[in-house]
Amino acid sequence: MLKIDQLELGPVQTNCYIVSNSDKDCLIFDPGEESERIVALLQKKSLNPLAILLTHAHFDHIGAVDDLRERYSIPVYLHYLEREWLGLPNLNGSGKYAMLPDYRIKEADVLLNEERVLQIGPFEMELFHTPGHSPGSVSYSFGTEGFAVVGDTLFRGSIGRTDLIDGSEQKLLQSIRESLLTLPEQMVLFPGHGPDTTPQAEIAGNPFLKNL
Template structure:
């Protein structure tokens, strides 16, 4: 049985998720900022991180990546379509906002390519390419555990913005309909911001998905 802990980090309260197993190993999803806060939590819970997984490379999801991977000597995963984004403020968006520094991070250690199964130290998940919010957005589904990490693709009652670099509302809606709403109706979807939801709830009440 996996445990999932949520932390709200940085100026726009991005959800960082820490998923741990019985062996006290963990995966870190979207460490947006406040590396010291994440490290303090890991130490308190006596967790050993084995990888960082990014749903996409916008600034509010990547700020603590370099600090964490250098401290713990772990790889960072990112879709290949955003290979250059970590090091370029004009792509990751940090150059657009004065509330954060210009992020020029090291390249991702492992690039994801398309939809496939991924296993890291016994953590098994399906990776879905869900572009639209950004070209390399991905969602990570832990089917046996009944939850998925969906980044900024879908929110409770809303959808991701598409006015940033290479965003596309058409692709976003297709990603949601083809990859997320086809998941089991009561699967818990953990978004990049705000509270969790389910496919059933969004089919029923999300105004952006009607018609």
């Protein structure tokens, strides 16, 4: 059975998830900022990170990527449609806010380009392309473990914003309908911000999905 640790990081409290197994291997999802807090958790639990996986390349999900990649010599996974976003503040959104530094992250090591079963060491997950919040948004489903990491596509009682570069409400709702709401009703969905939820809960009570 896999274990999930959650940290709320950075200026907008982005959820970073550490998924680990009994052998102490782990994957890091969306290390948005505060690399020292992530390192402290890894050290406390004696975890060995194998990779960094990004649900998308907005600034609040990528701030600690280079620190962790260099410290642990691990690859970064990102959808190919956002391959240029890591290094361009006008695309990753950091250039939009005067109070933030420009986020310029090195290129991803592995570009994801199709929906498939993704194997990283002992970890196996199903990759879904879930655009709408951003063109390269993806979700990672650990079906046999009963959870998925869904980024900013779907939140408890809400959905991702679509007013950023290349966002699309139509595509977002299609992604939610076809990729997330079709998952098992009780599967735990871990979003990029806020508390977790399930497809059943969102079908029953999310006001943005009442017409789906």
